[in-house]
Every structure is written in C-alpha cells, then in structure tokens.
Amino acid sequence: MKEISCKLLVIGAGPGGYVCAIRAGQLGVDTVIVEAGKPGGTCLNVGCIPSKALIHAAEEFEKVAHMAGGKDPLGIKVAAAPTLELAKTVAWKDGIISRLNSGVAGLLKKAKVKTVQGWATFRDGKTVEVETETGTQVIRAETVVIATGSAPVELPFLPFGGPVISSTEALALSDVPKKLAVVGGGYIGLELGMAFAKMGAKVTVVEALPRVLAQYDAELTRPVLKRLGELGVEVMLGAKAKGLSTQGQAGKGDALLVETPDGKNAKLAADRILVTVGRKPLTEGWGLEQIDLDKAGKFIRIDDQCRTSMRGIFAIGDVTGEPMLAHRAMAQGEMVAEIVAGHKRSWDKRAIPAICFTDPELVTAGLSPEEAKALAGEIKIGQFPFAANGRAMTKQGEDGFVRVVARADNHLVLGIQAVGQGVSELAAAFGLALEMGARLEDIAGTIHAHPTQGEGFQEAALKALGHALHV
Structure with missing residues (x-):
C-alpha cells in the first residue's frame, strides 16, 4: 500500500475540481486530484458539451430538411430529403470530448x-484511500476539497435500463427513436x-406541474412553447408518469403509463423513455460517514467560502446544492484554491447567469x-423585442426579447x-453588468455595435428609462 502526502487534495475532476486543482498548482500549492472516470466530469463527458453538440447537429439537420421541403424563405433549395446517421454524429461528439479530456x-x-485515477474513500478528515488499477493508494492532505458532483435522479417505478434512459444514454444513442417520451x-x-x-x-413531454420550465416566468418561456408546437412536440401538463406497461426491449411494444389530470390512466407508446426529473448530489460511496459533515437537506452544507462543518474540508459544485451549474462550480473552485494559498477571497453568487439551450x-x-x-419594492422594467432588431430578423430569430429589471x-x-x-452569448454581458453594479444609465450609455442582438440589451435599458429609440 503506497502513501503520498500533499497540501491540497481535490476529490473529483469535474469543472469545479479541475479548476480548483489547476489554480492551486499555479499558486505553488502541492496538489493531488483524484478522479474515477475521465477528466472533465459530467459537464464535459455526459452533460454540457455533448448535449450542445447534439443540439447543434439537430439544428443543422432541421435547416436542411426545411430546404428540401421547399419551405426555406431564403430561396435555398435542396434536391433530396436529408438523412441523419446518428452514429456518425455521436462519433463526432465523442471526438470533441476526447480533445477536451486531453486538454x-x-x-x-x-x-x-x-492526478490519481481511481475511487476515493475517506478514512478520516485528512486521509483517503484510492482504489487504483495498481492497488490501494493512501493520500494524506492538509486540506481536502470535495467536488464529487451529481447524477441523474432515478424514479423507483421507472428504473434506468432497457427502454428507460437518462440523459447520459440519450447522448450516446446510435439511432433516432421513432417515438420518444420525455418524463420531466x-x-x-x-x-x-x-x-x-x-x-x-415524435416527442411527447410528460410534466406533472401546470407548465414546463417552471423555474422561469411564463412570459419568458412563451416563445419556447410556440416552438414546441411548431416542432410537433406534444406536451402533457399535470400528468404523472406511473411506470411501464410492459418490460420488453426498446421498440418491442413498450408503453409509458401516465396518469392524466382527470385521474385516468393512459398508455403512451414509446421506443425510448427519457427520464429527466432532476439531479442528485453524489454523496454516497465516498466514506463521508467517516467524517460526519453537516448537511443542508441532501447536500453538503457550506458557508460563503465553501467551508464545510469540518475544519480543513471544503466542498464545491453540485454536491453543495443549487444552482447546479458548471460555471458556479468553477468560480467556487478558483476561490477555494486561492483561499488555500493564503489569499483573501470571496465570490458574488448574485451574478451567476443560467442558460437553457x-x-x-x-x-x-x-x-x-x-x-x-x-x-426592492418599486422597480423599473425595460423590455425590447427582437422583432424590432435588425440582426435578429436577418437570422430569422424575431421571436423573443431582452428584459432589464432595476x-x-x-x-x-x-x-x-x-x-x-x-x-446564450449575451450571458457574459449580463453577468458583467451585475458584477460591476451597473445602473440603467451605464447600459444605455454604452455604445453597442450595430447590427447585433446585443443592441437589444441597450434598448431594454433605454426603455426602462422611458426613451427607447427603436420601439
């Protein structure tokens, strides 16, 4: 059994963990990072990056399909209907992931x-054991950062397997399912x-709440609902998934049992059933019971500097609760590394943007x-529609708006x-405005390049001030 010692041990090489380790290393802190899978964590390997790759491929395919159907207003014609080889798309996506893993x-x-490859378990607050391919590695550290991330929530009546898949399996399918039921x-x-x-x-979304994307206000989600209709996506609201009507293989007569709002049961035929009802922190299997950290519900409780209830142990990222965003974990990781190096650091979570792709x-x-x-009580709201934005119109993206609240x-x-x-590309400007404590006059007085969608940000601020120029 080999033993090594270090100043900082990071458990988990997802966005929070690897950023924490890199920054600590840059600051001269003797750092070890442990990861059971590939570097990059959920976000890089089975989350943010692969999903955006698949979304991009789908967008490109739909554009060509419209051209082939003679529906393209730009005058572009395609002679034959396109086909999609999803296996090749997935291989392209995997190539991107591989390059980023190496990076x-x-x-x-x-x-x-x-870097130590393997699964870490705590012996005590300063010591972990890692099961590696070459045997057990013991690591002793002055400070430990827990960055173990999260995993998809599994429903007890719809366990993953066969036709029931999580987002992880959805991003690795070799064929497009003819009928896809999405739970959540x-x-x-x-x-x-x-x-x-x-x-x-043919996609059907089953949602137990009265509306989809319930974390956003109804006005903001209205353009998305319109687009769902255009894509032929059926949305069942106030409906509860109950289980499978058969236990056969995918595409062999499986159906999702759904309780409709009126209390009746319906069967929804589906080749695949994608369950997306949230994510849970990965707190089991790491021996956390050996160190007895305080919890906030199912998450590890932390203070404003990511310290846990035990001296010398920090926790960052999804394992610490909402918002479960990669860039939040990165910001926490960078801050903790600098604290460990002796710097005075804090962070402002009010300026974290969130994006739905x-x-x-x-x-x-x-x-x-x-x-x-x-x-704040009385507020001012400025809202500018993209229907009045030249760049949005040239991109066929008139649906939507920018809204500023002050x-x-x-x-x-x-x-x-x-x-x-x-x-999504406006997120940086939005975050910067909040971080810098901008006022409406600051945004309105900043010259925004024309023609860009970013002008909508300036116009929304002008609208709040009572003198929008283009609406």
Missing part, C-alpha cells in the same frame, strides 16, 4: 498537479426533447421581476433576462 489533463500536468419538462428534458424532435422523433434559448442573471419586487429609486440593475435565438 484538461494537459492543463493539470502543466500546473504540476498529480425542465431544461434538460426540453433541450434534448427538442433536439430529437428536429432529428425526426432550448430553441429559442433562455438566459437569466440576477433577480426575476417578482424577486426584485420582493427585495430599482426605481437609483436605477441599480437587479436582474436581466432574455429569450431568443443565440442569446
């Missing part, structure tokens, strides 16, 4: 971080559901109008939201 491994090496109308379910609909699947895309940063009213008394911007084609 993360290279960055860790460059920062002089030692949150961002993961709609992102993937819309992508498969564009690739030719549906069609059209959704972006939120800061407070919603309702949250802003509850906090205090009425001093015009301090409290929140920014947008829905529209490609608005």
Whole structure:
C-alpha cells in the first residue's frame, strides 16, 4: 500500500475540481486530484458539451430538411430529403470530448498537479484511500476539497435500463427513436426533447406541474412553447408518469403509463423513455460517514467560502446544492484554491447567469421581476423585442426579447433576462453588468455595435428609462 502526502487534495475532476486543482498548482500549492472516470466530469463527458453538440447537429439537420421541403424563405433549395446517421454524429461528439479530456489533463500536468485515477474513500478528515488499477493508494492532505458532483435522479417505478434512459444514454444513442417520451419538462428534458424532435422523433413531454420550465416566468418561456408546437412536440401538463406497461426491449411494444389530470390512466407508446426529473448530489460511496459533515437537506452544507462543518474540508459544485451549474462550480473552485494559498477571497453568487439551450434559448442573471419586487419594492422594467432588431430578423430569430429589471429609486440593475435565438452569448454581458453594479444609465450609455442582438440589451435599458429609440 503506497502513501503520498500533499497540501491540497481535490476529490473529483469535474469543472469545479479541475479548476480548483489547476489554480492551486499555479499558486505553488502541492496538489493531488483524484478522479474515477475521465477528466472533465459530467459537464464535459455526459452533460454540457455533448448535449450542445447534439443540439447543434439537430439544428443543422432541421435547416436542411426545411430546404428540401421547399419551405426555406431564403430561396435555398435542396434536391433530396436529408438523412441523419446518428452514429456518425455521436462519433463526432465523442471526438470533441476526447480533445477536451486531453486538454484538461494537459492543463493539470502543466500546473504540476498529480492526478490519481481511481475511487476515493475517506478514512478520516485528512486521509483517503484510492482504489487504483495498481492497488490501494493512501493520500494524506492538509486540506481536502470535495467536488464529487451529481447524477441523474432515478424514479423507483421507472428504473434506468432497457427502454428507460437518462440523459447520459440519450447522448450516446446510435439511432433516432421513432417515438420518444420525455418524463420531466425542465431544461434538460426540453433541450434534448427538442433536439430529437428536429432529428425526426415524435416527442411527447410528460410534466406533472401546470407548465414546463417552471423555474422561469411564463412570459419568458412563451416563445419556447410556440416552438414546441411548431416542432410537433406534444406536451402533457399535470400528468404523472406511473411506470411501464410492459418490460420488453426498446421498440418491442413498450408503453409509458401516465396518469392524466382527470385521474385516468393512459398508455403512451414509446421506443425510448427519457427520464429527466432532476439531479442528485453524489454523496454516497465516498466514506463521508467517516467524517460526519453537516448537511443542508441532501447536500453538503457550506458557508460563503465553501467551508464545510469540518475544519480543513471544503466542498464545491453540485454536491453543495443549487444552482447546479458548471460555471458556479468553477468560480467556487478558483476561490477555494486561492483561499488555500493564503489569499483573501470571496465570490458574488448574485451574478451567476443560467442558460437553457432550448430553441429559442433562455438566459437569466440576477433577480426575476417578482424577486426584485420582493427585495426592492418599486422597480423599473425595460423590455425590447427582437422583432424590432435588425440582426435578429436577418437570422430569422424575431421571436423573443431582452428584459432589464432595476430599482426605481437609483436605477441599480437587479436582474436581466432574455429569450431568443443565440442569446446564450449575451450571458457574459449580463453577468458583467451585475458584477460591476451597473445602473440603467451605464447600459444605455454604452455604445453597442450595430447590427447585433446585443443592441437589444441597450434598448431594454433605454426603455426602462422611458426613451427607447427603436420601439
């Protein structure tokens, strides 16, 4: 049994863990990182990156299909109907992941971080055992960072296997299912559901709540609902999945049992049943019972600097709760590395943007109008439609808008939201405005390039001030 010692041990090489280790290495901290799978974690391997690759492929396929059907207003004609070889798409996606895996491994090496491949379990607050291919490795550390991430929630009456899949399996399918049932109308379910609909699947979304994307306000999600209808996606609201009517193989007569809002049972034929009802923290199997950390529900409880209830142990990322976003984990990881190196650091979680890569895309940063009213009382809201934006029109992306929410008394911007084609790229501007404490006048007085969709941000601020120029 081999033993090594270090100043900092990071458990998990997802976005939070590898950023923490890289930054610590850059600061001269003797760092070891342990990962059971490939570097990059869920986000890189079976989440953010592969899903966006699949979404892009679906968008491209749908464009060509429209051209072949003579429906393209740009005058582009395609002689024959296109076909999609999903196995090749998945291989292309896997190539991107492989390159990024290598990139993360290279960055860790460059920062002089030692990587140990295997599963770590705690002996005590300063010691872990790692089961590697060559035997048990014991690591003793002055400080430990837990960055173990999260996993898809499995429903007891719809266990994963056979026709029932999680987002992980959905991103590795070799064929487009003819009929796809999506259980859960949150961002993961709609992102993937819309992508498969564009690739030719007949998609039905089963959502127990009265509306999909319930974490966003109804006005923001309206363009997405319109697009779901255009894609032929059926949405069953107030409906509860109950289980499978058969236990055969995928495509062999399986059906999803659904309880409709009126209390009746219905059978929904499906080749695949994609369950996307949330994610859970990975807190089991690491020996956390040996160190008895305080919990906040099912998550590890942390303070504003990611310290746990045990001295010398930090926790970052999904294992610490919402929002379960890769860039939140990265920000936490960087901060913790600098704290371990002796720097004085904190972070401002109010400026974290969140993006839903549906069609059209959704972006939120800061407070919603309702949250802003509850906090500040009287507020100003400026909203600018992309139907009045030249660049959006040239991209056939008129549906959507940018909305700015600010205090009425001093015009301090409290929140920014947008829905529209490609608005994910505006997230940086939204986050920066909140981080810098911008007021409506700051955004309105910043010259935005023309023609761009970013002009909508400036126009929304002008609208809130009472003098929008283009609407």
